[in-house]
Amino acid sequence: MRATDVAALHDSVLTWYAAHRRDLPWRAPHRTPWGVLVSEVMLQQTPVVRVLPVWERWMDAWPTPADLAAEPSGTAVREWGRLGYPRRALRLHAAATAIRDLHGGEVPSDEETLRTLPGIGDYTAAAVAAFAFGRRATVVDTNVRRVHARALTGTALPAPSLTRAEVALATSLLPQDDAEAATWSVAVMELGALVCTARAPRCGECPVAGRCAWLRAGSPAHDGPARRGQAWAGTDRQCRGTLLQVLREVDGPVPGETLRAAWPGRGAARDASHELQRDRCLDALVAEGLVEPLAGDRYRLPGT
DNA sequence: TAGCCGTGGCA
DNA sequence: TTGCCAAGGCT
Structure with a gap:
């Protein structure tokens, strides 16, 4: 993309975000890095509305990593409730213990160190570095992938698994300024979550509709291999x-x-x-x- | 790397 | 009704 097109894209999405962003508690000014980390782990494959009450309870009970680490791991699993993938609760407890024992009780601010923590992979490490510490990090989640696939690549949905090309594309779009880069990432994610949704995108409300490659191509249906449904009954x-x-x-x-x-x-x-x-x-x-x-x-x- | 790992709401 | 999907990580 030309630099002027990238700048226009930034303006469109950032302006939209400023007007439509949700006031989620882990985005509040008084949030802590620990609160951001907890939210990111809870949000893995789990909708925001289901995370909200559990996150509030966790932060009340355990406002610091050391508070959680002081509990038996089973308490974390119990308070995880019905969020799903309960191994995340176990890993979060293990991460809290590692933060207390290896990092002086403070959530690390760089991606490389974050990735050493249990349950923290590429996405979550980048998200915490960006959203908790304002670092410039390439944040690529399912929302970002979908927005990029449509607006820039022109396909209905991204490939089944994350490709190097997608990461390179996301990095190429990242503003140079640290704080602006973090805002850009959360703005694209929010656009994917609220407007450029998987099933019924609200293109009429999209700030990028005028320059969307997928819309321009006539909104072609997904032509890749069918996504494997996850069996459930009896599994x-x-x-x-x-x-x-x-x-x-x-x-x-x-x-x-x-x-x-x-x-x-x-x-x-x-x-x-x-x-x-x-x-x-x-x-x-x-x-x-x-x-x-x-x-x-x-x-x-x-x-x- | 493809398959596995929970849960619930929605089109 | 049922398949799809939701801020992934691990092996």
């Missing part, structure tokens, strides 16, 4: 979720009998293969540290 994921839900909702240790009765439910679905699946999933949860086995065939969330 290990459902089984693990069911077992963990029992442990979350009960205070203290649960008899193995109670746990086993939760899967696969009642009636004809109960057979030997389901029991094998159930036992395999429980073993895996224990191996991953999400469940702690106790003497006398009892189980609990670790340390609780």
Whole structure:
């Protein structure tokens, strides 16, 4: 893109963002780097509306990494509630412990160090560096990828997995100034979340519609390989979720009998293969540290 | 690297 | 109703 086109793109999106941005608590002026980090982990594959109440509770209970690290890991898993992917809670607890023990209790500000923390990958490291510390970092999430795919590449959806070319494109669009770069990143993400949505984009409200390559091409349908749906009914994921839900909702240790009765439910679905699946999933949860086995065939969330 | 890892709302 | 999707990370 020509420099003048990039500048016009910046102006359009930043002006739109200033007028339409949501006042999310992790964007408030008094936010802390820890609050930003917690929000970014919770937001991984999880909608904002579901994160909001859990984030508020977590920040009230554990305003610093050391506060969370002082708890048993199972407490983090319990307070994670139904956000999904509960291993994130475990990793967040481990990250808090590492921050306390290895980084003087302060969230690191550079991407490289952030990436060493459990549960912090390329996206989250860049997001924390940018949004918590105002660093110039290339933030590429699913929203950014979709906006770039449409507005610049002209396709309905990005490729299944992130490519080097996409990262290079995002970097090429990043303003030189640190603070402006961070605002640009969150603005593009917000545009993707509110206007340039996956299923029914609101092109009539889009500040970039006039220069959108996808619109100009006639909004062609996605022509790549169909996206693989994630199976659910009867899968290990459902089984693990069911077992963990029992442990979350009960205070203290649960008899193995109670746990086993939760899967696969009642009636004809109960057979030997389901029991094998159930036992395999429980073993895996224990191996991953999400469940702690106790003497006398009892189980609990670790340390609780 | 492709597959796995939760959960719930919406078109 | 059901498949798709939501601020990914890990192996």
